[in-house]
Amino acid sequence: MTEVAATRKLQDIVVVGGGMVGLTQALLLAHQIPDAEITLVESLPVNMQDVRQPSFDARATALSPATVDVLQKLALWPFLESSAQPITRVHVSDRGHVGQTEYRQDENSGRALGYVIENRRFGAELTAACLRTSNISILAPAEVLRVTPVRAGVELVVRQASEHTVLAAQLVIIADGANSPLREKLGIGIDQHDYRQAAVIANLSFSEPHHGAAFERFTEEGPLAILPMVSADGRSQSHRAALVWTRPAAQLEETLGLDDAAFIDQLQARFGYRLGRCSRVGERSSYPLKMVFAREQVRRGIVFMGNAAHFLHPVAGQGFNLALRDCAQLAALLVQAWSRKQPLGDLTLLQEYLSQQAVDQKITAQLSHNFIQVFASHHPLLQLARNAGLLGISLLPGLKQEFFKQMMGQALPRAEFQPIEKQEMVG
Ligand SMILES: Cc1cc2nc3c(=O)[nH]c(=O)nc-3n(C[C@H](O)[C@H](O)[C@H](O)COP(=O)(O)OP(=O)(O)OC[C@H]3O[C@@H](n4cnc5c(N)ncnc54)[C@H](O)[C@@H]3O)c2cc1C
Structure with missing residues (x-):
């Protein structure tokens, strides 16, 4: 490795990874803590005309109503709405069997059950929003090679072109994807199916x-x-x-x-x-x-987010929606810590975040997993049970409501969006 060129000034928060989750997390923090200096590091070029990050390939993403609420609070929804298809009904069925259920917009107080947006379009608007947010600095293309906890926070070695620099931060949020090279470098194992x-x-x-x-x-x-x-x-x-x-x-x-x-x-x-x-x-x-869970999602000064923390089977359309709920919860706690002048990388604070999100993560992962396991089975008893399950869901309005509420991210209490007033500069 070439010599480290310089130590840059202390950042409040560094986000590693400019995929769907890293960009959204940076925006949530920048909007709610306008005095915080946030740096986002992405190894690919970041450009709204030509989004290259793997999050923003040819896929489309189903955004839950809870996710759309957050995008609305970030003032991003007006840029996305015309490209997003409202979901008016969801039909669930089992091929070759009678069991089926349907959930319609009119059973959700007339509100769309979610929206589908092409990832490229979503990426272009998230990127544009980060570029116009004054307290977010983007380093790209630049790769974080190493993250090391130090006494006052965390140090990151970043390679940009042929230069190496050190960033110091109170907190680093690692959203570097499902294979998370940094998770591996920090010696954090995974549980996977x-x-x-x-x-x-x-x-x-x-x-x-x-x-x-x-x-x-x-x-x-x-x-x-x-x-x-x-x-x-x-x-x-x-x-x-x-x-x-x-x-x-x-x-x-x-x-x-x-x-x-x-x-x-x-x-x-x-x-x-x-x-x-x-x-x-x-x-x-x-x-x-696969379903992958990091064995540790928080350490002093470090949080793993998005696919780096958990990767779910995509068929239930929950991965990004869950990650966004994680991001919003973390941001809500960091807002409080900032107001109290508490260090943002404090381990107790980060553990509190994780304990608040643990139930949501567990239920959502189980829902996605059970979807696959139960419905993949050829066992006649399980086939009978899933038909009974779908019929039961369809016949019992309370059960149906609960099932779809979790899928729409509306089952558990949500983090408050609570921006702090920007302080006037003194002197
Ligand atoms: C087929 C499919 C369909 C899906 N559909 C849905 C859906 O309908 N609804 C839903 O909610 N979710 C869905 N998901 C899940 C959703 O796509 C993921 O939750 C989301 O892409 C996670 O993004 P991420 O930012 O965590 O990771 P990534 O997209 O992998 O981003 C990681 C970023 O980190 C960068 N990076 C990596 N290492 C470094 C480093 N050392 N330094 C700097 N940068 C680095 C990479 O270049 C990359 O841009 C789907 C997933 C799949 C596979």
């Missing part, structure tokens, strides 16, 4: 308009989700949808290698014709599916 499956992603067009309907369909080989997307012109009835199709790892190559017509045939054999004929399938990509 490999589903031996992969998610195949593609954008689709159907002959019938979706009218905002989202579908979760369970098949013998794993679940598939079809999420409604806005039309290309943003005005007419939309026929566009995003596919998340779970395939057994052993069949992945075959599925990816199918020509469009064969891909559509296989898909429709599983999904049916609820939206008519699928007339177009876009480029396909795939993601290996």
Whole structure:
């Protein structure tokens, strides 16, 4: 390694990773603590015209109503709303069995059940918002090579071009993704469950308009989700949808290698014709599916966020929504600590954050996991139970409400959004 060039001045907070979670976390903190100096370090170039971070690839994300509330408080929603498709109903069914349930907007006080947005669009607006926020500095492309706790906080060695610098911070929030190189460097292990499956992603067009309907369909080989997307012109009835199709790892190559017509045939054999004929399938990509939890999410001066803290099966659409609830909870506690002049990296404070989020993390992970395990089973008793479960959910309004409330991020109390007034500079 070349010599470290200089020690930069103390930052209040450094966020490592400019993916969906790192950018949102930086915005939440910058808005609520306007006097805090926040530095975000991202190893890829950060540019709103050409977003390259892996979070912002060709996927689409289902944002829960709780997530949209946070984006509204950040004044970001007006930039996103016209590109976001409201979900008016969610239909859950089990292929070849009678059990099914549906949840509609009118059962949620008329409020959309969520919104679907293309990740690229979301990334462009998150990036633009960070670039125009005066107390966020972005170092990119720049890679954090090392994080070391020191007496007054944390030191980070950052490589930018061929230069190495040291950043000192009260707190570092590490959102460097599911494989989290820094988690590994800090010697933090993981608990993981490999589903031996992969998610195949593609954008689709159907002959019938979706009218905002989202579908979760369970098949013998794993679940598939079809999420409604806005039309290309943003005005007419939309026929566009995003596919998340779970395939057994052993069949992945075959599925990816199918020509469009064969891909559509296989898909429709599983999904049916609820939206008519699928007339177009876009480029396909795939993601290996695991559930991963970091064995430690906090240390003195350090918090892991987003995929670096927990990675969930994507079919229930919970990963980012859960991470955002974590980010909001951490921000709420840091606001209080800032007002009390308490060090932001204080271990007791960070442990309090984790204990406040532990229940939400556990329930959400279990919900996503059970979705896969129960519905993947060929065992006749489990098949009977899941049909009874879906019928039960559909027949018992209270149960249905609870199930969907958790999926929408509305089941547990939420962190307050409580900005501190910016202090006038003295002298
Ligand atoms: C197929 C699929 C569909 C999904 N759908 C949904 C959904 O509908 N709803 C939902 O809520 N969630 C969904 N998710 C989950 C969601 O995508 C993740 O929660 C989100 O992408 C996590 O982002 P992140 O910022 O934590 O990590 P990442 O996107 O991996 O970002 C990490 C960033 O850190 C940077 N980095 C890494 N190391 C360093 C370093 N040393 N120095 C500086 N920078 C570094 C990387 O370049 C990268 O930009 C889905 C996930 C998948 C796979």
